[in-house]
């Protein structure tokens with residue numbers, strides 16, 4: 001089992017990377033968690049991993065209860081959070097209790113928000129089982145729910161006590177979701193580490209066939225990159241915004257698609273959009289755009305959102321929280337492995353890019 005640390009002043013925590021759940025008891029012990037625990041999982045993940053996790057958690061001597069939430073982004077709302085509060089009241093949880101999120105990014109975000117707000121904050125543990133969650137959302141303390149059609153509109157920064165990643169849980173993930181997670185992995189290489197990007201590009205097949213060494217290396221690098229950014233800017237007042245690479249367009253596409261496109265698929269189209277914007281602004285060249293789009297396609301990810309309404313995407317982007325003084329904030333590539341934050345004044349260029357992404361037959 002590997003152990004990395006996220007070093008945030010007085011809220012730092014370990015990330016464990018393992019190939020099963022056997023280290024969970026010790027992780028709880030080291031975090032001093034032995035009181036009541038509520039494991040929150042969704043209706044898909046429950047059947048695969050709930051029993052194994054509960055068995056491990058029980059070894060701590062804690063009283064463990066399970067609460068199953070309905071799967072899917074459309075359940076990432078305050079009603080689901082209320083269901084968790086009710087269960088916490090039913091089991092008589094107190095401030096020494098822990099809420100354990102077992103599942104993908106949606107489960108982690110919802111459960112994290114419930115943990116952050118129940119009794120003004122109870123202990124929180126992340127056990128991410130999807131690639132999106134293992135690569136990105138379980139690390140860094142962003143929690144929250146969607147509200148009135150907008151992603152993550154209600155939320156809190158709330159760090160877990162630890163993150164426990166069993167990379168073998170990826171084996172039960174639907175292939176489309178595994179590929180969706182690769183968008184965040186590719187994003188990490190593109191924003192910060194050209195060698196890691198090249199590694200992923202060369203090893204996509206190994207990752208998709210669950211080669212244990214490739215999964216372990218990929219996970220370690222994801223956690224390192226994400227952890228490094230969060231350590232420097234926990235609350236996104238500067239550097240952390242680079243993790244939104246591909247997300248300004250991506251989140252809007254996700255909302256406008258009515259969540260029929262998966263998060264990573266939208267981020268992938270958003271990354272392609274960011275490169276196309278950079279090309280129009282003279283910040284990159286066509287060869288680099290083609291190379292990046294080639295990697296995304298090799299991972300089975302879309303680089304377009306064909307047939308979607310450009311105006312709706314544009315309106316959603318302005319409605320989202322990435323607007324400041326009426327200007328859209330974008331993270332744009334400088335070169336592979338480096339990005340920069342820019343305010344975009346020229347809506348016409350953005351419209352051209354969105355037209356390219358949404359028109360069916362333009363290459």
Ligand code: GLY
Nearest residue numbers: 136140142240243
């Ligand atoms: N997923 C972006 C962040 O955690 O900041």
